[in-house]
Amino acid sequence: MEYTLSELMIVASAREIQDGEVIFAGVGNPLLGALLAQKTHAPSAMIATEGGALGPRPKRLILGIGDSACSENAMTVMPLWRLFADQQNGFVDVGMVGGAQVDRYGNLNSTAIFGDGNYFAPASRLPGSGGANDIASCAGRTVISIPLQRRRFLERVDYITSPGYLTGGDSRERSGLPRGGPAAVITDKCIFRFHPETRELMLDSIHPNVTVEDVKKEIPWELLISNDLKETKAPTEKELQIIHMLDPQGIFIGNGLKELTFEKYIAMLESSLDHAI
Template sequence: MNNNGTGYNLQELLVAASAREINDGDVVFAGVGVPLLGALVAKLTHAPNLIMAMESGSIGPFPYRIILGIGDNSCVENSICTTSLWRLFSDQQCGFFDVGMIGGAQVDKYGNLNSTAIYGEGDYHRPASRLPGSGGANDIASSARRTIITLPLEKRRFLERVDYITSPGYIDGYNSREKAGLPSGGPASIITNKCIFRFDPETREAYLDSLHEGITVDEIKANVSWDLKVAPVVKTTPPPTDEQLIITRIVDRAGIYTNGGLKNLTFENYMDLLEKSHDDLQLFFK
Protein backbone atom coordinates (compact mmCIF):
# COMPACT_ATOMS: atom_id res chain seq x y z
CA MET A 1 0.00 0.00 0.00
CA ASN A 2 1.20 3.54 -0.63
CA ASN A 3 1.05 6.59 1.62
CA ASN A 4 -2.67 7.17 1.11
CA GLY A 5 -3.89 3.57 1.06
CA THR A 6 -3.89 3.11 -2.70
CA GLY A 7 -2.59 -0.25 -3.92
CA TYR A 8 0.44 -0.55 -6.20
CA ASN A 9 2.23 -3.50 -7.71
CA LEU A 10 5.91 -4.41 -7.74
CA GLN A 11 6.64 -3.07 -11.21
CA GLU A 12 5.12 0.29 -10.27
CA LEU A 13 7.43 0.34 -7.24
CA LEU A 14 10.42 -0.32 -9.54
CA VAL A 15 9.35 2.57 -11.79
CA ALA A 16 9.16 4.92 -8.79
CA ALA A 17 12.51 3.70 -7.42
CA SER A 18 14.14 4.24 -10.83
CA ALA A 19 12.65 7.73 -11.06
CA ARG A 20 14.12 8.68 -7.68
CA GLU A 21 17.63 7.87 -8.90
CA ILE A 22 17.41 10.71 -11.45
CA ASN A 23 18.22 14.33 -10.63
CA ASP A 24 16.79 17.42 -12.27
CA GLY A 25 19.00 18.40 -15.19
CA ASP A 26 20.43 14.91 -15.77
CA VAL A 27 21.00 13.65 -19.31
CA VAL A 28 19.72 10.07 -19.21
CA PHE A 29 20.31 7.20 -21.62
CA ALA A 30 17.19 5.14 -20.87
CA GLY A 31 16.28 1.76 -22.30
CA VAL A 32 12.74 0.79 -23.29
CA GLY A 33 10.62 -0.60 -20.45
CA VAL A 34 10.80 0.16 -16.73
CA PRO A 35 13.91 2.41 -17.10
CA LEU A 36 12.17 4.62 -19.65
CA LEU A 37 8.98 4.75 -17.57
CA GLY A 38 11.10 5.77 -14.60
CA ALA A 39 12.73 8.54 -16.62
CA LEU A 40 9.34 9.82 -17.83
CA VAL A 41 7.92 9.78 -14.31
CA ALA A 42 10.97 11.71 -13.08
CA LYS A 43 10.57 14.30 -15.85
CA LEU A 44 6.88 14.79 -15.10
CA THR A 45 7.46 15.14 -11.35
CA HIS A 46 10.70 16.29 -9.70
CA ALA A 47 13.06 16.54 -12.72
CA PRO A 48 11.43 18.70 -15.42
CA ASN A 49 14.82 19.60 -16.90
CA LEU A 50 15.82 15.97 -17.44
CA ILE A 51 16.94 15.23 -21.01
CA MET A 52 16.30 11.69 -22.25
CA ALA A 53 18.25 10.07 -25.06
CA MET A 54 17.14 7.06 -27.10
CA GLU A 55 19.47 4.56 -28.74
CA SER A 56 18.04 5.31 -32.18
CA GLY A 57 19.51 8.84 -32.01
CA SER A 58 16.70 10.90 -30.50
CA ILE A 59 17.79 13.50 -27.94
CA GLY A 60 15.34 15.14 -25.56
CA PRO A 61 12.04 13.49 -26.57
CA PHE A 62 8.97 14.22 -24.47
CA PRO A 63 6.55 11.59 -25.77
CA TYR A 64 2.80 11.75 -25.39
CA ARG A 65 2.57 7.98 -25.82
CA ILE A 66 4.21 4.84 -24.50
CA ILE A 67 7.37 3.74 -26.33
CA LEU A 68 7.53 0.05 -27.26
CA GLY A 69 10.75 0.16 -29.27
CA ILE A 70 13.55 2.51 -30.29
CA GLY A 71 12.01 2.84 -33.77
CA ASP A 72 8.63 4.14 -32.55
CA ASN A 73 7.46 7.55 -33.75
CA SER A 74 6.92 8.50 -30.11
CA CYS A 75 10.72 8.36 -29.63
CA VAL A 76 11.02 11.67 -31.47
CA GLU A 77 7.94 13.51 -30.18
CA ASN A 78 8.95 16.99 -29.00
CA SER A 79 12.63 16.01 -29.22
CA ILE A 80 15.43 18.57 -29.27
CA CYS A 81 16.94 16.79 -32.26
CA THR A 82 17.26 13.43 -33.96
CA THR A 83 20.65 12.20 -34.99
CA SER A 84 22.29 8.85 -35.68
CA LEU A 85 23.07 5.95 -33.36
CA TRP A 86 26.83 6.39 -33.85
CA ARG A 87 26.63 10.12 -33.05
CA LEU A 88 24.68 9.44 -29.87
CA PHE A 89 27.26 6.92 -28.66
CA SER A 90 30.09 9.24 -29.66
CA ASP A 91 28.55 11.95 -27.49
CA GLN A 92 28.32 9.46 -24.66
CA GLN A 93 32.02 8.60 -24.98
CA CYS A 94 32.71 12.31 -24.68
CA GLY A 95 31.09 12.28 -21.24
CA PHE A 96 27.85 14.08 -22.09
CA PHE A 97 25.55 11.53 -20.39
CA ASP A 98 24.97 11.65 -16.64
CA VAL A 99 22.97 8.46 -16.23
CA GLY A 100 22.82 5.14 -18.05
CA MET A 101 20.05 2.68 -17.15
CA ILE A 102 20.93 -0.93 -18.00
CA GLY A 103 20.35 -4.57 -17.05
CA GLY A 104 21.72 -8.02 -17.81
CA ALA A 105 21.47 -11.73 -17.09
CA GLN A 106 24.05 -11.72 -14.27
CA VAL A 107 25.57 -9.13 -11.96
CA ASP A 108 28.36 -9.54 -9.42
CA LYS A 109 29.32 -7.84 -6.18
CA TYR A 110 31.26 -5.14 -8.04
CA GLY A 111 28.41 -4.29 -10.41
CA ASN A 112 29.86 -6.01 -13.48
CA LEU A 113 27.12 -7.22 -15.84
CA ASN A 114 26.96 -10.23 -18.13
CA SER A 115 24.65 -10.34 -21.14
CA THR A 116 26.97 -12.44 -23.34
CA ALA A 117 27.06 -16.08 -22.17
CA ILE A 118 26.13 -18.33 -19.25
CA TYR A 119 28.93 -20.86 -18.96
CA GLY A 120 27.42 -23.59 -16.79
CA GLU A 121 29.91 -26.44 -17.06
CA GLY A 122 31.35 -24.95 -20.25
CA ASP A 123 33.25 -21.80 -21.15
CA TYR A 124 32.99 -18.84 -23.51
CA HIS A 125 33.37 -21.04 -26.60
CA ARG A 126 30.97 -23.75 -25.38
CA PRO A 127 28.55 -22.04 -23.01
CA ALA A 128 25.35 -23.47 -21.57
CA SER A 129 23.50 -20.44 -23.00
CA ARG A 130 24.53 -17.82 -25.55
CA LEU A 131 22.92 -14.44 -24.85
CA PRO A 132 22.30 -11.41 -27.11
CA GLY A 133 25.54 -9.67 -26.17
CA SER A 134 26.37 -6.06 -25.45
CA GLY A 135 24.37 -3.96 -27.85
CA GLY A 136 25.09 -0.53 -26.42
CA ALA A 137 25.39 -1.72 -22.81
CA ASN A 138 29.20 -1.77 -22.70
CA ASP A 139 29.36 1.77 -24.06
CA ILE A 140 26.83 2.96 -21.49
CA ALA A 141 28.55 1.24 -18.55
CA SER A 142 31.97 2.47 -19.67
CA SER A 143 31.11 6.09 -20.39
CA ALA A 144 28.07 7.27 -18.40
CA ARG A 145 28.88 9.24 -15.29
CA ARG A 146 26.82 6.77 -13.27
CA THR A 147 24.75 3.71 -14.11
CA ILE A 148 21.54 2.38 -12.61
CA ILE A 149 21.14 -1.38 -12.89
CA THR A 150 17.74 -3.11 -12.80
CA LEU A 151 17.20 -6.87 -12.68
CA PRO A 152 15.29 -9.47 -10.63
CA LEU A 153 16.91 -10.75 -7.44
CA GLU A 154 17.78 -14.43 -7.97
CA LYS A 155 20.78 -16.37 -6.67
CA ARG A 156 21.67 -17.55 -10.18
CA ARG A 157 21.84 -13.92 -11.31
CA PHE A 158 23.66 -12.38 -8.32
CA LEU A 159 27.11 -13.94 -8.36
CA GLU A 160 30.42 -13.29 -6.65
CA ARG A 161 31.86 -13.12 -10.16
CA VAL A 162 29.95 -13.02 -13.44
CA ASP A 163 30.86 -15.60 -16.08
CA TYR A 164 31.76 -12.85 -18.57
CA ILE A 165 32.03 -9.08 -18.15
CA THR A 166 29.93 -7.57 -20.92
CA SER A 167 29.48 -4.23 -19.16
CA PRO A 168 32.06 -3.15 -16.58
CA GLY A 169 31.10 -2.03 -13.14
CA TYR A 170 33.92 -1.61 -10.63
CA ILE A 171 35.68 -4.69 -12.13
CA ASP A 172 37.73 -6.05 -9.16
CA GLY A 173 36.80 -3.30 -6.71
CA TYR A 174 38.80 -0.43 -5.22
CA ASN A 175 40.54 1.52 -8.06
CA SER A 176 40.51 -1.26 -10.68
CA ARG A 177 38.05 0.65 -12.84
CA GLU A 178 40.45 3.57 -13.07
CA LYS A 179 43.38 1.21 -13.77
CA ALA A 180 41.41 -0.22 -16.69
CA GLY A 181 41.22 3.25 -18.25
CA LEU A 182 37.73 4.16 -17.06
CA PRO A 183 38.51 7.12 -14.82
CA SER A 184 34.92 8.04 -13.96
CA GLY A 185 31.47 6.53 -13.74
CA GLY A 186 30.40 3.15 -12.45
CA PRO A 187 27.16 1.81 -10.97
CA ALA A 188 25.32 3.88 -8.39
CA SER A 189 22.66 1.31 -7.50
CA ILE A 190 21.10 -2.03 -8.33
CA ILE A 191 17.30 -1.89 -8.17
CA THR A 192 15.63 -5.28 -7.77
CA ASN A 193 12.17 -6.66 -7.08
CA LYS A 194 13.05 -7.06 -3.37
CA CYS A 195 15.61 -4.42 -2.44
CA ILE A 196 18.09 -1.77 -3.53
CA PHE A 197 21.87 -2.25 -3.39
CA ARG A 198 24.43 0.54 -3.37
CA PHE A 199 28.24 0.51 -3.50
CA ASP A 200 30.83 1.16 -0.82
CA PRO A 201 32.80 4.27 -1.84
CA GLU A 202 36.15 2.65 -0.92
CA THR A 203 35.88 -1.08 -1.69
CA ARG A 204 33.28 -0.55 -4.47
CA GLU A 205 31.47 -3.67 -3.27
CA ALA A 206 27.67 -3.80 -3.36
CA TYR A 207 25.87 -3.69 -0.02
CA LEU A 208 22.21 -3.90 0.99
CA ASP A 209 20.86 -0.39 1.46
CA SER A 210 17.07 -0.61 1.27
CA LEU A 211 14.39 -3.31 1.62
CA HIS A 212 11.02 -3.27 -0.08
CA GLU A 213 8.07 -3.59 2.29
CA GLY A 214 7.67 -7.09 3.74
CA ILE A 215 11.16 -8.33 2.71
CA THR A 216 13.78 -9.43 5.25
CA VAL A 217 17.58 -9.20 5.26
CA ASP A 218 17.81 -13.00 5.46
CA GLU A 219 15.69 -13.32 2.33
CA ILE A 220 18.11 -11.07 0.45
CA LYS A 221 21.19 -12.90 1.72
CA ALA A 222 19.67 -16.19 0.58
CA ASN A 223 19.45 -14.84 -2.96
CA VAL A 224 23.00 -13.64 -3.50
CA SER A 225 26.08 -15.84 -4.00
CA TRP A 226 28.56 -13.95 -1.84
CA ASP A 227 28.89 -12.78 1.76
CA LEU A 228 26.68 -9.72 1.39
CA LYS A 229 27.50 -6.59 3.37
CA VAL A 230 24.55 -4.81 4.98
CA ALA A 231 24.21 -1.11 5.82
CA PRO A 232 24.30 -0.31 9.56
CA VAL A 233 20.75 0.98 9.22
CA VAL A 234 18.77 -0.68 6.42
CA LYS A 235 16.18 1.66 4.96
CA THR A 236 12.67 0.81 3.80
CA THR A 237 12.18 1.57 0.12
CA PRO A 238 9.67 4.44 -0.15
CA PRO A 239 6.41 3.45 -1.87
CA PRO A 240 5.30 5.25 -5.02
CA THR A 241 3.56 8.54 -4.37
CA ASP A 242 0.05 9.15 -5.69
CA GLU A 243 1.50 11.48 -8.32
CA GLN A 244 3.99 8.85 -9.50
CA LEU A 245 1.26 6.21 -9.70
CA ILE A 246 -1.11 8.45 -11.64
CA ILE A 247 1.55 9.31 -14.23
CA THR A 248 2.77 5.71 -14.51
CA ARG A 249 -0.79 4.52 -15.12
CA ILE A 250 -1.43 7.23 -17.71
CA VAL A 251 1.72 6.44 -19.68
CA ASP A 252 1.33 2.66 -19.33
CA ARG A 253 -2.45 2.53 -19.10
CA ALA A 254 -2.52 -0.99 -20.62
CA GLY A 255 0.04 -2.24 -18.08
CA ILE A 256 2.43 -3.31 -20.82
CA TYR A 257 5.49 -2.86 -18.61
CA THR A 258 3.80 -2.74 -15.20
CA ASN A 259 1.20 -5.53 -15.35
CA GLY A 260 2.09 -8.05 -18.05
CA GLY A 261 -0.14 -6.35 -20.60
CA LEU A 262 2.05 -7.04 -23.62
CA LYS A 263 0.64 -10.57 -24.04
CA ASN A 264 -2.89 -9.16 -24.49
CA LEU A 265 -1.94 -6.31 -26.80
CA THR A 266 -3.79 -6.07 -30.10
CA PHE A 267 -3.57 -3.41 -32.79
CA GLU A 268 -7.00 -2.05 -31.82
CA ASN A 269 -6.35 -1.66 -28.10
CA TYR A 270 -2.83 -0.41 -28.82
CA MET A 271 -4.26 2.45 -30.93
CA ASP A 272 -6.84 3.14 -28.23
CA LEU A 273 -4.25 3.41 -25.46
CA LEU A 274 -2.03 5.65 -27.62
CA GLU A 275 -4.88 8.06 -28.27
CA LYS A 276 -5.98 8.18 -24.63
CA SER A 277 -2.48 8.59 -23.18
CA HIS A 278 -1.77 11.26 -25.84
CA ASP A 279 -4.79 13.26 -24.68
CA ASP A 280 -4.01 12.81 -20.97
CA LEU A 281 -0.29 13.57 -21.19
CA GLN A 282 -0.87 16.81 -23.10
CA LEU A 283 -2.25 18.16 -19.84
CA PHE A 284 1.30 18.15 -18.47
CA PHE A 285 2.53 20.38 -21.30
CA LYS A 286 0.09 23.21 -20.68
Protein backbone atom coordinates in the same frame (compact mmCIF):
# COMPACT_ATOMS: atom_id res chain seq x y z
CA MET B 1 -2.20 1.89 -1.43
CA GLU B 2 -1.67 -1.24 -3.45
CA TYR B 3 1.21 -1.38 -5.90
CA THR B 4 3.17 -4.02 -7.76
CA LEU B 5 6.86 -4.78 -7.38
CA SER B 6 7.37 -3.60 -10.95
CA GLU B 7 5.83 -0.23 -10.06
CA LEU B 8 8.02 0.04 -6.96
CA MET B 9 11.15 -0.60 -9.08
CA ILE B 10 10.09 2.11 -11.55
CA VAL B 11 9.55 4.60 -8.72
CA ALA B 12 12.90 3.73 -7.11
CA SER B 13 14.64 4.22 -10.48
CA ALA B 14 12.98 7.60 -10.97
CA ARG B 15 14.17 8.78 -7.57
CA GLU B 16 17.78 8.21 -8.64
CA ILE B 17 17.46 10.98 -11.26
CA GLN B 18 18.17 14.62 -10.46
CA ASP B 19 16.67 17.63 -12.20
CA GLY B 20 18.62 18.85 -15.23
CA GLU B 21 20.43 15.56 -15.85
CA VAL B 22 20.79 13.81 -19.21
CA ILE B 23 19.59 10.20 -18.98
CA PHE B 24 20.41 7.37 -21.37
CA ALA B 25 17.48 5.06 -20.72
CA GLY B 26 16.65 1.71 -22.24
CA VAL B 27 13.14 0.87 -23.37
CA GLY B 28 10.81 -0.61 -20.76
CA ASN B 29 10.88 0.08 -17.04
CA PRO B 30 14.10 2.19 -17.20
CA LEU B 31 12.40 4.56 -19.64
CA LEU B 32 9.24 4.63 -17.50
CA GLY B 33 11.44 5.60 -14.54
CA ALA B 34 13.00 8.46 -16.52
CA LEU B 35 9.61 9.69 -17.71
CA LEU B 36 8.22 9.49 -14.17
CA ALA B 37 11.13 11.61 -12.92
CA GLN B 38 10.32 14.24 -15.57
CA LYS B 39 6.70 14.31 -14.44
CA THR B 40 7.55 14.72 -10.76
CA HIS B 41 10.78 16.07 -9.27
CA ALA B 42 13.00 16.43 -12.38
CA PRO B 43 11.07 18.38 -15.05
CA SER B 44 14.26 19.57 -16.74
CA ALA B 45 15.81 16.11 -17.05
CA MET B 46 16.49 15.15 -20.66
CA ILE B 47 16.17 11.63 -22.07
CA ALA B 48 18.45 10.21 -24.77
CA THR B 49 17.36 7.10 -26.64
CA GLU B 50 19.60 4.55 -28.29
CA GLY B 51 18.26 5.41 -31.73
CA GLY B 52 19.87 8.88 -31.57
CA ALA B 53 17.00 11.07 -30.31
CA LEU B 54 17.65 13.63 -27.60
CA GLY B 55 14.85 15.10 -25.51
CA PRO B 56 11.77 13.35 -26.96
CA ARG B 57 8.34 14.32 -25.64
CA PRO B 58 6.18 11.58 -27.15
CA LYS B 59 2.40 11.36 -27.10
CA ARG B 60 2.48 7.66 -26.31
CA LEU B 61 4.69 5.00 -24.78
CA ILE B 62 7.93 4.22 -26.63
CA LEU B 63 7.96 0.53 -27.55
CA GLY B 64 11.46 0.15 -29.03
CA ILE B 65 14.59 2.08 -30.00
CA GLY B 66 13.39 2.27 -33.62
CA ASP B 67 9.88 3.39 -32.67
CA SER B 68 8.79 6.69 -34.27
CA ALA B 69 7.76 7.91 -30.79
CA CYS B 70 11.49 8.13 -29.94
CA SER B 71 11.82 11.24 -32.11
CA GLU B 72 8.44 12.83 -31.41
CA ASN B 73 8.90 16.45 -30.27
CA ALA B 74 12.59 15.70 -29.69
CA MET B 75 15.13 18.50 -29.39
CA THR B 76 17.23 16.80 -32.06
CA VAL B 77 17.78 13.46 -33.75
CA MET B 78 21.41 12.76 -34.47
CA PRO B 79 23.38 9.88 -35.97
CA LEU B 80 23.92 7.09 -33.48
CA TRP B 81 27.70 7.52 -33.56
CA ARG B 82 27.32 11.19 -32.55
CA LEU B 83 25.16 10.40 -29.53
CA PHE B 84 27.61 7.77 -28.30
CA ALA B 85 30.56 10.08 -28.99
CA ASP B 86 28.92 12.78 -26.86
CA GLN B 87 28.47 10.18 -24.14
CA GLN B 88 32.18 9.34 -24.33
CA ASN B 89 32.87 13.05 -23.88
CA GLY B 90 30.92 13.10 -20.62
CA PHE B 91 27.60 14.64 -21.66
CA VAL B 92 25.43 11.81 -20.23
CA ASP B 93 24.89 11.95 -16.47
CA VAL B 94 22.93 8.75 -15.85
CA GLY B 95 22.70 5.46 -17.72
CA MET B 96 19.84 3.12 -16.86
CA VAL B 97 20.64 -0.49 -17.73
CA GLY B 98 19.79 -4.11 -16.93
CA GLY B 99 21.09 -7.58 -17.64
CA ALA B 100 20.69 -11.29 -17.02
CA GLN B 101 23.41 -11.46 -14.33
CA VAL B 102 25.13 -9.04 -11.99
CA ASP B 103 28.04 -9.73 -9.64
CA ARG B 104 29.34 -8.39 -6.33
CA TYR B 105 31.16 -5.52 -8.10
CA GLY B 106 28.29 -4.47 -10.36
CA ASN B 107 29.52 -6.10 -13.57
CA LEU B 108 26.66 -7.11 -15.90
CA ASN B 109 26.24 -10.04 -18.25
CA SER B 110 23.79 -9.91 -21.15
CA THR B 111 25.86 -12.03 -23.56
CA ALA B 112 25.67 -15.71 -22.59
CA ILE B 113 25.02 -18.12 -19.73
CA PHE B 114 27.82 -20.68 -19.84
CA GLY B 115 26.65 -23.41 -17.48
CA ASP B 116 29.22 -26.17 -18.05
CA GLY B 117 30.06 -24.85 -21.50
CA ASN B 118 32.11 -21.91 -22.73
CA TYR B 119 31.65 -18.82 -24.87
CA PHE B 120 31.43 -20.83 -28.07
CA ALA B 121 29.06 -23.45 -26.64
CA PRO B 122 26.97 -21.67 -23.98
CA ALA B 123 23.97 -23.08 -22.19
CA SER B 124 22.05 -20.01 -23.33
CA ARG B 125 22.86 -17.23 -25.78
CA LEU B 126 21.51 -13.80 -24.76
CA PRO B 127 20.76 -10.66 -26.82
CA GLY B 128 24.22 -9.16 -26.27
CA SER B 129 25.46 -5.69 -25.45
CA GLY B 130 23.64 -3.32 -27.76
CA GLY B 131 24.61 0.04 -26.27
CA ALA B 132 24.88 -1.25 -22.70
CA ASN B 133 28.68 -1.53 -22.67
CA ASP B 134 29.04 2.04 -23.93
CA ILE B 135 26.57 3.30 -21.32
CA ALA B 136 28.20 1.42 -18.44
CA SER B 137 31.67 2.52 -19.56
CA CYS B 138 31.02 6.21 -20.22
CA ALA B 139 27.96 7.54 -18.38
CA GLY B 140 28.55 9.61 -15.26
CA ARG B 141 26.91 6.83 -13.24
CA THR B 142 24.66 3.88 -13.95
CA VAL B 143 21.48 2.62 -12.31
CA ILE B 144 20.92 -1.12 -12.73
CA SER B 145 17.47 -2.71 -12.58
CA ILE B 146 17.28 -6.49 -12.15
CA PRO B 147 15.08 -8.94 -10.19
CA LEU B 148 16.68 -10.31 -7.02
CA GLN B 149 17.20 -14.00 -7.81
CA ARG B 150 20.09 -16.26 -6.83
CA ARG B 151 20.63 -17.33 -10.43
CA ARG B 152 21.08 -13.67 -11.42
CA PHE B 153 23.32 -12.53 -8.55
CA LEU B 154 26.71 -14.24 -8.81
CA GLU B 155 30.04 -13.71 -7.12
CA ARG B 156 31.38 -13.31 -10.66
CA VAL B 157 29.29 -13.12 -13.82
CA ASP B 158 29.86 -15.67 -16.58
CA TYR B 159 30.84 -12.89 -18.98
CA ILE B 160 31.36 -9.15 -18.47
CA THR B 161 29.22 -7.46 -21.09
CA SER B 162 29.04 -4.14 -19.26
CA PRO B 163 31.69 -3.15 -16.71
CA GLY B 164 30.88 -2.21 -13.16
CA TYR B 165 33.79 -1.94 -10.75
CA LEU B 166 35.51 -4.99 -12.32
CA THR B 167 37.43 -6.60 -9.43
CA GLY B 168 36.73 -3.82 -6.93
CA GLY B 169 38.82 -1.04 -5.45
CA ASP B 170 40.36 1.19 -8.13
CA SER B 171 40.38 -1.54 -10.80
CA ARG B 172 37.87 0.38 -12.94
CA GLU B 173 40.10 3.47 -13.07
CA ARG B 174 43.22 1.36 -13.68
CA SER B 175 41.48 -0.30 -16.64
CA GLY B 176 41.17 3.07 -18.39
CA LEU B 177 37.63 4.05 -17.38
CA PRO B 178 38.21 7.36 -15.56
CA ARG B 179 34.63 8.07 -14.47
CA GLY B 180 31.29 6.46 -13.86
CA GLY B 181 30.36 3.09 -12.45
CA PRO B 182 27.14 1.78 -10.92
CA ALA B 183 25.51 3.92 -8.27
CA ALA B 184 22.61 1.60 -7.39
CA VAL B 185 21.17 -1.82 -8.15
CA ILE B 186 17.39 -1.69 -7.88
CA THR B 187 15.59 -5.00 -7.38
CA ASP B 188 12.10 -6.19 -6.50
CA LYS B 189 13.13 -6.72 -2.86
CA CYS B 190 15.74 -4.09 -2.06
CA ILE B 191 18.20 -1.47 -3.26
CA PHE B 192 21.95 -2.06 -3.24
CA ARG B 193 24.66 0.57 -3.38
CA PHE B 194 28.45 0.16 -3.36
CA HIS B 195 31.05 0.44 -0.63
CA PRO B 196 33.05 3.65 -1.26
CA GLU B 197 36.42 1.92 -0.95
CA THR B 198 36.05 -1.76 -1.87
CA ARG B 199 33.28 -1.02 -4.45
CA GLU B 200 31.46 -4.13 -3.29
CA LEU B 201 27.68 -4.48 -3.45
CA MET B 202 26.11 -3.30 -0.17
CA LEU B 203 22.52 -3.59 1.03
CA ASP B 204 21.24 -0.04 1.51
CA SER B 205 17.44 -0.26 1.59
CA ILE B 206 14.87 -3.04 1.90
CA HIS B 207 11.37 -2.78 0.48
CA PRO B 208 8.29 -2.89 2.72
CA ASN B 209 7.51 -6.39 4.08
CA VAL B 210 10.97 -7.69 3.11
CA THR B 211 13.56 -8.82 5.67
CA VAL B 212 17.34 -8.84 5.52
CA GLU B 213 17.20 -12.65 5.58
CA ASP B 214 14.94 -12.61 2.50
CA VAL B 215 17.68 -10.73 0.68
CA LYS B 216 20.55 -12.85 1.97
CA LYS B 217 18.89 -16.01 0.66
CA GLU B 218 19.41 -14.75 -2.89
CA ILE B 219 23.06 -13.71 -2.48
CA PRO B 220 25.75 -16.45 -2.76
CA TRP B 221 28.46 -14.50 -0.89
CA GLU B 222 28.79 -12.75 2.47
CA LEU B 223 26.72 -9.63 1.86
CA LEU B 224 27.77 -6.22 3.18
CA ILE B 225 25.00 -4.33 4.96
CA SER B 226 24.96 -0.57 5.35
CA ASN B 227 25.24 0.86 8.86
CA ASP B 228 22.35 3.11 7.84
CA LEU B 229 20.01 0.43 6.47
CA LYS B 230 16.68 1.98 5.45
CA GLU B 231 13.23 0.92 4.34
CA THR B 232 12.37 1.90 0.78
CA LYS B 233 9.70 4.57 0.66
CA ALA B 234 6.53 3.19 -0.94
CA PRO B 235 5.20 4.80 -4.12
CA THR B 236 2.92 7.78 -3.61
CA GLU B 237 -0.56 7.99 -5.08
CA LYS B 238 0.66 10.62 -7.54
CA GLU B 239 3.57 8.45 -8.70
CA LEU B 240 1.26 5.50 -9.31
CA GLN B 241 -1.21 7.66 -11.20
CA ILE B 242 1.55 8.91 -13.49
CA ILE B 243 2.87 5.39 -14.14
CA HIS B 244 -0.61 4.27 -15.19
CA MET B 245 -0.97 7.36 -17.36
CA LEU B 246 2.36 6.55 -19.05
CA ASP B 247 1.50 2.88 -19.57
CA PRO B 248 -2.32 2.70 -19.58
CA GLN B 249 -2.43 -0.75 -21.20
CA GLY B 250 0.07 -2.25 -18.74
CA ILE B 251 2.51 -3.15 -21.49
CA PHE B 252 5.67 -2.78 -19.41
CA ILE B 253 4.25 -2.71 -15.88
CA GLY B 254 2.48 -5.94 -16.76
CA ASN B 255 4.14 -8.81 -18.60
CA GLY B 256 5.96 -6.84 -21.26
CA LEU B 257 5.70 -6.78 -25.03
CA LYS B 258 4.95 -10.50 -25.25
CA GLU B 259 1.35 -9.75 -24.31
CA LEU B 260 0.94 -6.72 -26.57
CA THR B 261 -2.02 -7.44 -28.84
CA PHE B 262 -3.28 -5.43 -31.79
CA GLU B 263 -6.27 -4.36 -29.68
CA LYS B 264 -4.01 -3.11 -26.87
CA TYR B 265 -1.86 -1.25 -29.37
CA ILE B 266 -4.86 0.54 -30.88
CA ALA B 267 -6.19 1.36 -27.39
CA MET B 268 -2.78 2.84 -26.52
CA LEU B 269 -2.87 5.04 -29.64
CA GLU B 270 -6.39 6.21 -28.88
CA SER B 271 -5.58 7.07 -25.26
CA SER B 272 -2.55 9.09 -26.44
CA LEU B 273 -4.95 11.62 -27.98
CA ASP B 274 -5.98 12.68 -24.49
CA HIS B 275 -2.55 13.74 -23.29
CA ALA B 276 1.10 14.03 -24.22
CA ILE B 277 3.63 12.09 -22.17
